[in-house]
Amino acid sequence: MTKEKEIVKFKGVWAYYNHHPALQDINFSIHEKDFLGIIGPNGGGKTTLLKIILCLLKPRRGTVTVLGKDPCESRSQIGYVPQKSYFDKNFPIDVWQATLMGLYNQTGLFRRYSRGDKKKAEEALERVSMLEYRNRQIGELSGGQQKRVFIARALASDPKLLLLDEPMESVDPKVQGELYSLLKELQQEMAIVLVSHDITAISIYVDEIACLNQTLVYHGTKEISDEVLEDTYQCPIHLIAHGTVPHRVLKEHL
């Protein structure tokens, strides 16, 4: 089997937030069809890491490449699903218009969406099973449905990398399970990275886990030790599995 293509590569990356180090010497790679979960406490640098990948922030030191290029040049190849809370539920926009937004990079400033753009938006909604809701106002949907629409918005531009920020926050366990199986399907075509402060949000569907608290401890395998988690969170952590989402059983680190 040929070596999988490198989608993201961090090499000796340092970043600062208000003069405090947010990321210290981060080294890791994400390959084609990887499914990586990055967990860590709030303020641990997760947002900074995402911002660097999304070209919203330049690292102080080190190099970052996305699809072999500078993150800013690869921006159109990344699909981003933001945290839930940042939009107005009453905003006059329907599912269709919200999904089309994801095509901005293809369409460009001043241009109208083309027929091809609309076809892509339609396919993206179809993939997340939300096409029948295309005329619904966004706030009328359930939390899980909204999440699906935002995934469709990210998928519309045919990304090679899908970034999800706290995707399981305030989503009930049943819907979490559905979202995970959707992501698992999408993994056939792209690398997926999800970021969360909630360790219970990382299900067994996630192939690899990295713990981030200024430094990154990367676990290429399917296991993670209490010790690493404690180091990351700096307080004792108990792993609790609940609901219908299957969670991994974590082994003792030798």
Added chain:
Amino acid sequence: MFDIFGYHFMQNALMAGLLASVACGIIGAYVVSKKIVFISGGIAHASFGGIGLGYFLGISPVLGATGFGLLSAIAMGLTTRKTKLPEDTVIGILWAAGMALGAIFIGLTPGYTTDLFSYLFGNILTVPDSELLLILILDVVILGVVALLYKEFLAVSFDEEYSTVIGMPTEKIYLTMLCLIALTIVVMIRVVGIIMVIALLTIPASLARQFTHNMKKMMALSVLFSIIFTFTGLMLSYWLDLASGATIIITGVVIFALVIAIRKLISSRGLPSKKM
């Protein structure tokens, strides 16, 4: 009873009302949806500085208001984004600063400033032909920019964070939107005056939102409501001999309150409220 439409001043008034409704209906939809009512009020009041400057320099006060309005729109947009000051504080300060400058300029201007009152509270019955032309030009500019940046305005209004992530120049788009608000305010000065502009930017759009969740339909309905308010208010003010600007606003407020109350009554009786 309809003889009044034969008068030139009445034809100009209706034309001004129609043109102003187009601008405020469309821009009002953004003001209401993006919840930037307060910043719009700030731009409106700050542009009073331009009215004063116009008197002082002996140029058209409306022209002064255009420049001042654009300037204060950019100043407010940049200060609220670039500094860590709370947005409402910045708006409050610039709001008062513009009005203060206006008062000083007017104080420095020798002689009696005749139609000052009409800039503050509107006087749709005294729109000269030259100003009608200016309103028409501004309307074309506003419509043109909205047509060009429709999808960008929608994206930035709905989800600014995501718009930034996907590489949209969100700050420039936001500043452009604030400038369009400034131009809309200029268009409406004659109709309802600087003080009450904010009512025509919010009432028609907010009422339109009650009937649709589609931005384009909301704009169209909002223009329609604005025309209804302006024309009804104008007729009432003529027949009852009341101030035109204030009557237009009160007409809007009363219709708005009635619609909200009726919808509340219908929904509390369990009937489904239909949306387009």
